[in-house]
Amino acid sequence: MQNEKGAINALSVPTLADLIQARKAARGWSYREIAARGNDVISAQRWQQLGTGVRLKEFPEPTTVAAMADALEVDVAAVLLATAKSLGLDVQRRQSELAAMLPSTAERLTPEQRDAVLAVVRAMTPTQETRNEDQDTQDPQGDPPADGETGTRRAPMKGADIAWLEDHRAPDVDDMLDRVAAEARRQEVTEQESEEPLPFDPTAVHAARDIDGPSQGELRRRPGKNAGEENQEPGDDWEGA
Structure with a gap:
C-alpha cells in the first residue's frame, strides 16, 4: 500500500x-x-x-x-x-x-492568506480517501418501495457526490459579488432617501415660532368676552332654563 x-x-x-x-x-x-x-x-x-x-x-x-x-x-x-x-x-x-x-x-503570504488558499484547493480537489469513505457509508440498494407503489425510483445519490455538494463546495465567487453589489445599491438608495427635501420649510416653522405676541391658542384660553363666549361649553346655555 x-x-x-x-x-x-x-x-x-x-x-x-x-x-x-x-x-x-x-x-x-x-x-x-x-x-x-x-x-x-x-x-x-x-x-x-x-x-x-x-x-x-x-x-x-x-x-x-x-x-x-x-x-x-x-x-x-x-x-x-x-x-x-x-x-x-x-x-x-x-x-x-x-x-x-x-x-x-508565496512565502510572504500571511497565515490567514495561506489558510484561504489551502481551503480553496482542498474544496476543489477532494481526496480519494474521502470519496471512498463516502461510498462505503452509502446504501447501495436503498429503501424498498411500499405496497401499492408502481412508480420508478431514482438511483440514490452517491456519497462522493454528497460530499462534494455539502462538505467540499468551492466558494461561489459570483454569489459573493452579487451580495456586495446588492449591499452597495441598498446603501446608495438609503443615501438618496436621506437627501430628499422635507415636505415643509424648517426655517418657516422656526420663524413662526419666534413671532412676538401671544399665539392663537393663547388668545382662545384667555378669559374675556369673546374668549368666554367661545369657550362656553354646551351645558352653559341651558342654565336657568
Whole structure:
C-alpha cells in the first residue's frame, strides 16, 4: 500500500526546456522579457538556447539558478530539478506541479492568506480517501418501495457526490459579488432617501415660532368676552332654563 501511494505521488519532472516553454506560454513572455525579469543575468539569446533544449554539461552557478527562478516565477527547487533532468538524471518529485510552480514570493503570504488558499484547493480537489469513505457509508440498494407503489425510483445519490455538494463546495465567487453589489445599491438608495427635501420649510416653522405676541391658542384660553363666549361649553346655555 505504501509503494502504491509513493507511485501515485511521484510525478515526472520537466526538463529545463519544458519548464521554460511552459512558463513562456502561460505568461506570454518573450525571451527578451524573460531576460529582463532575471536582471539580464542570462542573455535573451541564452534563454532561447535553453528553451529549445540545448544540451547542458554542468549545473549553473547559484546566482544563475536564483535569477532563473525569479525570471520564470517558480521556486528554486523547480529550476534545480529541471536542470538535473536536463543533465540526464532520473529525477522525480513527490510534490504537486502546482506547488513547484509557486513563486518565491508565496512565502510572504500571511497565515490567514495561506489558510484561504489551502481551503480553496482542498474544496476543489477532494481526496480519494474521502470519496471512498463516502461510498462505503452509502446504501447501495436503498429503501424498498411500499405496497401499492408502481412508480420508478431514482438511483440514490452517491456519497462522493454528497460530499462534494455539502462538505467540499468551492466558494461561489459570483454569489459573493452579487451580495456586495446588492449591499452597495441598498446603501446608495438609503443615501438618496436621506437627501430628499422635507415636505415643509424648517426655517418657516422656526420663524413662526419666534413671532412676538401671544399665539392663537393663547388668545382662545384667555378669559374675556369673546374668549368666554367661545369657550362656553354646551351645558352653559341651558342654565336657568
